[in-house]
Amino acid sequence: MRLSMFSSFPREVSRTRSVVNSLEEYLAYLNKYNGKRDIYVSLYQYRELDKYGRPKENSALIDKVYFDLDMEGDINQPNPLCYEDMLKMHLYYYKLDIIHVPVYSGGGYHFIFR
Numbered sequence: 001m002r003l004s005m006f007s008s009f010p011r012e013v014s015r016t017r018s019v020v021n022s023l024e025e026y027l028a029y030l031n032k033y034n035g036k037r038d039i040y041v042s043l044y045q046y047r048e049l050d051k052y053g054r055p056k057e058n059s060a061l062i063d064k065v066y067f068d069l070d071m072e073g074d075i076n077q078p079n080p081l082c083y084e085d086m087l088k089m090h091l092y093y094y095k096l097d098i099i100h101v102p103v104y105s106g107g108g109y110h111f112i113f114r
Contacts, residue, residue: 005064005099005101005112005114006026006041007023008045008061009021009022009023009025009026009045010045010046010049010055011026011041011042011044011045011046011055012040012041012042012046012055013026013029013039013040013041013042014029014033014039014040015038015040017042017054019049019053019054019055026041042055042060043064043066043112044060044061044062044063044064045060045061045063046059046060046061047059047060047061063114064112064113064114065112065113065114066110066111066112067089067110067111067112068105068108068109068110068111069082069085069086069089069108069109069110069111070082070105070107070108071107071108079107079108082107082108082109083109085109086102086109086111089102089111090102090111093113098113098114099113099114100112100113100114101113
């Protein structure tokens with residue numbers, strides 16, 4: 001993972017949408033749950049928090065684009081056609097020197113670039 005894609009804060013993590021405010025808190029979250037449960041992180045950082053410390057959704061800093069490449073079939077088995085699409089996108093953006101992250105998501109790929 002290109003950590004620079006997720007190094008600005010605050011952002012939400014986990015299904016409970018907990019807030020991490022620094023790289024240190026984010027890495028502690030990753031280290032605590034890596035290999036133990038699914039790990040979620042918000043794509044965008046937030047510019048404002050409410051009085052309870054929760055991100056204000058309208059303050060998200062939109063600085064990345066997200067694609068969800070899925071194919072029908074068994075989500076427990078990698079789909080070769082979906083892999084080929086992800087690989088084409090990867091090679092295209094790699095040649096253009098655009099920062100991007102493909103992530104296997106169970107039957108498909110999440111593809112993030114900025």
